[in-house]
Amino acid sequence: MTMISAQATIKADDIDGCLPLLLEHMEEHATVIRTGKGAVMVSPFGSVEIRRQPDDLFLEAKASSVEVLSMMRVFIAEHVFEFAGETASIVWSDVVKADQAPPHFQKLTVTSVFDVTPRMRRVQFSCERIAAFTGDAGYHVRLLLSPRRADPVWPAMDINGRLRWPTGDDALVSRVYTIRNVDIRSSLVEIDFVLHDKPGPAAIWAVQARAGDTVGVLGPSGGQVAPADHYIIAGDETALPAISRILADLPAHCRGVALIEVQDRAEMQQLSHPADFEVRWLLRDTAHPGTTTLLQDAVAALPKPSAPDAYFVWISCEFAACNAIRLYLRENWRTPKGSYLATSYWRRGKYSDGISAQEPHDEH
Numbered sequence: 001m002t003m004i005s006a007q008a009t010i011k012a013d014d015i016d017g018c019l020p021l022l023l024e025h026m027e028e029h030a031t032v033i034r035t036g037k038g039a040v041m042v043s044p045f046g047s048v049e050i051r052r053q054p055d056d057l058f059l060e061a062k063a064s065s066v067e068v069l070s071m072m073r074v075f076i077a078e079h080v081f082e083f084a085g086e087t088a089s090i091v092w093s094d095v096v097k098a099d100q101a102p103p104h105f106q107k108l109t110v111t112s113v114f115d116v117t118p119r120m121r122r123v124q125f126s127c128e129r130i131a132a133f134t135g136d137a138g139y140h141v142r143l144l145l146s147p148r149r150a151d152p153v154w155p156a157m158d159i160n161g162r163l164r165w166p167t168g169d170d171a172l173v174s175r176v177y178t179i180r181n182v183d184i185r186s187s188l189v190e191i192d193f194v195l196h197d198k199p200g201p202a203a204i205w206a207v208q209a210r211a212g213d214t215v216g217v218l219g220p221s222g223g224q225v226a227p228a229d230h231y232i233i234a235g236d237e238t239a240l241p242a243i244s245r246i247l248a249d250l251p252a253h254c255r256g257v258a259l260i261e262v263q264d265r266a267e268m269q270q271l272s273h274p275a276d277f278e279v280r281w282l283l284r285d286t287a288h289p290g291t292t293t294l295l296q297d298a299v300a301a302l303p304k305p306s307a308p309d310a311y312f313v314w315i316s317c318e319f320a321a322c323n324a325i326r327l328y329l330r331e332n333w334r335t336p337k338g339s340y341l342a343t344s345y346w347r348r349g350k351y352s353d354g355i356s357a358q359e360p361h362d363e364h
Helices: 015-026 066-084 201-208 237-249 294-300 319-333
Strands: 004-011 031-034 038-043 046-052 057-063 089-092 105-117 120-127 140-145 173-183 188-194 214-221 230-236 255-262 276-283 311-318 340-346 361-363
Touching: 004 066, 015 031, 015 038, 015 046, 015 066, 046 066, 057 066, 066 089, 066 214, 105 188, 120 201, 140 201, 173 201, 173 237, 188 201, 188 237, 230 237, 230 294, 237 255, 237 311, 237 340, 255 294, 276 294, 294 311, 294 319, 311 319, 319 340
Parallel strands: 230 255, 230 311, 255 276, 311 340
Antiparallel strands: 004 057, 004 089, 031 038, 038 046, 046 057, 105 120, 105 214, 120 188, 140 173, 140 214, 173 188, 340 361
16 A cells, blocks of 8 residues: 655654653554654554654654545644644644645535435535545544535644634534445435434534535544454444444454444334344334443343454444443453444433534544
């Protein structure tokens, strides 16, 4: 795979103080291999080398595409300023022009809207660069909704590689969503929106969406599972678009089970999956979302994978349920840290759009 790269020098008042904090935080997102003067950080998106020089830090980021490199650049820049303070500066080898749109941004235009099930609405979009959603691209995008139907103001990069967001009357609603389907030949992508009883701004937008409406997106990134032979997947309807993508992309030899909680039989969907994969639908019926222990009980009823089995567990659901399953995996199955991903997609009592009403809480 051909990799592209960008180099930078970082200056700050307290380089030696901020570097350990930066590396410690990066361990939550990547494998950090420490060296004598810094570290190399490796993730599914690419790699970052950072090392101490006499007067500054040298940094080199490598990724497989311009879009992913752009996302890595923004991620790095935000965390540098978080730990080094606002007096820090980053000078990139390829000069970043102030106020330009980031390479991982594009506009989507609504082409059609329809309901997949009574509680799931699908919006189809035409896109500017379909290639960004192909190959090893991730599943998730950050959807940007503008209060202005005409001439919306989108985020732009500054010379340090950070995103500058519109404020005031131009402030955007930002939510993370899963790209449900990609049609390369027609340059179309589809996003599913759960129609909650108490919808947030993105679900309300989906209800009102019409052909010709425009949104912005940043991404895609993330969402894929780690390589394994045996998978255990559990989630509610907010995770159903991601589960659908995961199952469809798994190699044919994979086996496992997907546990999916939905309201009733009307919310069950036809899903593509490997032949040795089982899909179990857990129905709440009259219970409200987030009030049952269906997912926790279903995971607890599964036999623990055998010691030699190369398995991966993917959990995405309501905050309390996610925490309960994560604790069960740690204490009862002793699942190694790199063998599961648990993400709280929403929290009962708060509206939930797409992946989350707030930032997703990921744990690898």
